[in-house]
Amino acid sequence: MNPETCDRGETGFLRTKLYSTHIHLGARMMEFHGWEMPVEYSGIVEEHNAVRGSAGLFDVSHMNKLKMHGAKAFDFLQNISTNDISKLRLNGMKYSVVCRDDGTIVDDIVIIRREDHYFLVTNTSRKETLMKWLEDHKVEGLEIEDVTCDTAALALQGPGSNKILSTLAENLDDIKFWSGADKKVAGIDTYITRSGYTGEDGFEIYSRSTDAKEIWQSIMDTGGKDIKPVGLGARDTLRLEMGYILSGLDISDENNPLEAGLEWAVKWRKDFTGKDALRRIKEQGVEKKLTGIKLERGIPRHGYDIVGSSGEKIGVVTSGTNSPMLGAGIGLGYVKPEYALPDTKIGIVIRNKTYNGIVVKLPFLEGRK
Amino acid sequence: MNGSKMEVREGLWYTQEHEWARVEDNIAVVGITDYAQKELRNVVFVELPKVGDKLTFQKDFGYVESTKAVNAVLSPVGGEVIEVNSKLEESPELINSDPYGEGWMVKVKMSNKDELNQLLNAREYSELMDHLVK
Numbered sequence: 001m002n003p004e005t006c007d008r009g010e011t012g013f014l015r016t017k018l019y020s021t022h023i024h025l026g027a028r029m030m031e032f033h034g035w036e037m038p039v040e041y042s043g044i045v046e047e048h049n050a051v052r053g054s055a056g057l058f059d060v061s062h063m064n065k066l067k068m069h070g071a072k073a074f075d076f077l078q079n080i081s082t083n084d085i086s087k088l089r090l091n092g093m094k095y096s097v098v099c100r101d102d103g104t105i106v107d108d109i110v111i112i113r114r115e116d117h118y119f120l121v122t123n124t125s126r127k128e129t130l131m132k133w134l135e136d137h138k139v140e141g142l143e144i145e146d147v148t149c150d151t152a153a154l155a156l157q158g159p160g161s162n163k164i165l166s167t168l169a170e171n172l173d174d175i176k177f178w179s180g181a182d183k184k185v186a187g188i189d190t191y192i193t194r195s196g197y198t199g200e201d202g203f204e205i206y207s208r209s210t211d212a213k214e215i216w217q218s219i220m221d222t223g224g225k226d227i228k229p230v231g232l233g234a235r236d237t238l239r240l241e242m243g244y245i246l247s248g249l250d251i252s253d254e255n256n257p258l259e260a261g262l263e264w265a266v267k268w269r270k271d272f273t274g275k276d277a278l279r280r281i282k283e284q285g286v287e288k289k290l291t292g293i294k295l296e297r298g299i300p301r302h303g304y305d306i307v308g309s310s311g312e313k314i315g316v317v318t319s320g321t322n323s324p325m326l327g328a329g330i331g332l333g334y335v336k337p338e339y340a341l342p343d344t345k346i347g348i349v350i351r352n353k354t355y356n357g358i359v360v361k362l363p364f365l366e367g368r369k
Numbered sequence: 370m371n372g373s374k375m376e377v378r379e380g381l382w383y384t385q386e387h388e389w390a391r392v393e394d395n396i397a398v399v400g401i402t403d404y405a406q407k408e409l410r411n412v413v414f415v416e417l418p419k420v421g422d423k424l425t426f427q428k429d430f431g432y433v434e435s436t437k438a439v440n441a442v443l444s445p446v447g448g449e450v451i452e453v454n455s456k457l458e459e460s461p462e463l464i465n466s467d468p469y470g471e472g473w474m475v476k477v478k479m480s481n482k483d484e485l486n487q488l489l490n491a492r493e494y495s496e497l498m499d500h501l502v503k
Contacts, residue, residue, distance in 0.1 A: 039437065297414070298414055322413035322434075322436050329414050351432065
């Protein structure tokens, strides 16, 4: 990370170029893995509903962003990715997992293939772990450039996104789901992908960080009453309704992609770091499985115990919230495989009391993208 | 936020941690204040004690959860729970819409009315609001 391009507040935390915009909008700010970020503006539920119903704009410039250059960039990425990068078209986008030799997860990543480099978006909470691991494994002919502070990232999400952004950018329809294109937004150079973390149609817009304010303002002005600024609070409730995992919470150093339900991103016909170990785990069967849980009453939260019908511990909650759409406590957690079938009755222990729930097939919310 | 926008009701007793008690004879109705509910924003779950439970002055007796946070509620009085607001089970948002009314949490038969002397009155709690909210 080039520290000269990063803003830091008097609190010592990093700030995106939109910090003053967030303050002006009345955001409640919070420290998030070294960054001072907006949790909410008008309120998590209102923001959540705006994204489900029309549109919301997120500043996600804190996300770790890397460029991988050099003759060996492809070989390296292919080697560290459980997913197959060879199939990636120019401007295509792929989700992948980086594992250690023993099959445990370093981080999950998104890879975008650009003309002369690969652009990676990775998790803020896992940055230190990932960067150290990359440093330890990097090869001759590979350059890794951290562009986190130079590059802003906005996410425009919701069924109204296309209409709003189409006013500011041309031919958005040629950006297919999970791919990107260079586009001007309100005359400013950006790179737009049709993707997101909410389950809605939407775009992620990358730009020079110094242009972020102008792009944000153009989008907010164009959206008018149909758009709301959305903080990290609703980002979490939105992703949880879709059952999307969050690295650092639902997957971490102890987990492997098989137990995390990520086998779809593990390609057995290619080589990658951790493959032998994962192969063995697959043959032996996983010890636990990440599952969706829904409670009749109460809210599952990170670290709460999951118990079976006679009160025996069968697992742990990794993340949870109250779903604004379902009006129920939902969460993700690891349980022993025999408890992972949908409709299995389970309990969650909240402050020494057991609350009844069931295992639910993901996503919690049907009929989204 | 602005201090004057925080409703403080006359005639109630308050804690520094933003609980209130409305006292009649030896019975106290207990809830959380307007400031507390605004800080929490959307209340989505309330955990209450059971009728017959003994509450201790200034100790946790329940929990109010928003989407993001879990907040313990301290009892402004000691005594025995004689009624709980079971409406909050289905409609926890009553704490947001009417914190001093329909959002009440428990009724307590007080064991020691002298404890009230350690609470704030409406004027003192208003002053606290002015300090907290600028």
